[in-house]
Amino acid sequence: MKIVALFSVKGGVGKSTLSACLAHVAATQSGRRTLLWDLDPQGASGWLLGVEPKAGAKARKSLAAASLADLIQPSIWPNLDVLAADRSLRRLEADLAGEDSEKRLKRALKPLEDRYDRVILDCPPGLTELADQMFRAADLIVVPAVPSPLSGRAVAQLRAHLADEMKSPPPLLPVYSMVDRRKSIHKAALDDQPDWPVIPYASAMEAMAATRKPVAAGPAARAVNGLWAAVERQLLG
Numbered sequence: 467m468k469i470v471a472l473f474s475v476k477g478g479v480g481k482s483t484l485s486a487c488l489a490h491v492a493a494t495q496s497g498r499r500t501l502l503w504d505l506d507p508q509g510a511s512g513w514l515l516g517v518e519p520k521a522g523a524k525a526r527k528s529l530a531a532a533s534l535a536d537l538i539q540p541s542i543w544p545n546l547d548v549l550a551a552d553r554s555l556r557r558l559e560a561d562l563a564g565e566d567s568e569k570r571l572k573r574a575l576k577p578l579e580d581r582y583d584r585v586i587l588d589c590p591p592g593l594t595e596l597a598d599q600m601f602r603a604a605d606l607i608v609v610p611a612v613p614s615p616l617s618g619r620a621v622a623q624l625r626a627h628l629a630d631e632m633k634s635p636p637p638l639l640p641v642y643s644m645v646d647r648r649k650s651i652h653k654a655a656l657d658d659q660p661d662w663p664v665i666p667y668a669s670a671m672e673a674m675a676a677t678r679k680p681v682a683a684g685p686a687a688r689a690v691n692g693l694w695a696a697v698e699r700q701l702l703g
């Protein structure tokens with residue numbers, strides 16, 4: 467079981483949208499038994515895959531008891547399950563701050579090892595306690611960034627933070643998100659980091675919030691497939 471986290475210090479950069487898309491591609495195209503775990507109380511990525519939290523679900527308590535399995539629900543796609551976010555996650559930050567183990571999240575995922583090949587974590591923005599836990603659980607961190615002269619710097623800062631905090635930090639896979647090649651600032655940023663995968667700005671991606679289905683065709687879907695291929699290369703390489 468490999469764990470891929472979508473993370474960024476910044477909000478609104480496409481983490482939840484890409485979490486839903488990548489989980490969908492992992493399950494339907496790569497045939498991986500996949501779990502999307504929505505760790506953000508906003509609950510966007512679960513919503514995008516058409517799944518609501520179970521009535522009375524308290525992911526915060528289940529995480530503490532490492533009994534997440536009860537909260538997992540199937541999606542309408544084969545091989546794709548969802549652990550939706552519920553309101554209890556609002557208090558998770560406070561729990562984790564008082565916690566002595568840095569690996570609670572990692573421990574909570576352990577019992578799912580035989581059940582899934584890929585776990586996609588959709589994280590709330592910010593360098594929070596939860597982020598530190600997620601860094602310790604993840605095999606790879608996908609970092610979406612809207613193209614800007616600051617994007618490279620932000621990723622370098624995150625890399626430095628991880629190197630300071632951890633003996634063997636997980637690798638980062640930065641990805642340009644919401645790219646509009648007509649904008650000179652976007653073009654310049656892409657020239658700066660030609661190796662980063664690119665997800666275009668696409669109304670089809672925005673429309674996912676209405677259709678509650680990941681993009682399935684067109685340039686945005688092809689870009690997501692390319693990003694997933696890069697993720698798999700990193701995981702297997």
Ligand SMILES: Nc1ncnc2c1ncn2[C@@H]1O[C@H](COP(=O)(O)OP(=O)(O)OP(=O)(O)O)[C@@H](O)[C@H]1O
Pocket residue numbers: 476477478479480481482483484506508510589590591643644645665666667668669671672673675
């Ligand atoms: N490639 C894209 N093209 C067009 N719109 C996009 C794209 N990716 C995301 N969006 C839109 O941008 C907004 C923010 O995206 P999303 O919620 O995925 O970001 P996020 O990083 O998860 O935000 P938060 O930090 O609040 O969790 C949403 O309205 C989404 O529909």
Ligand SMILES: [Mg+2]
Pocket residue numbers: 481482483506508510588589590
């Ligand atoms: Mg989000």
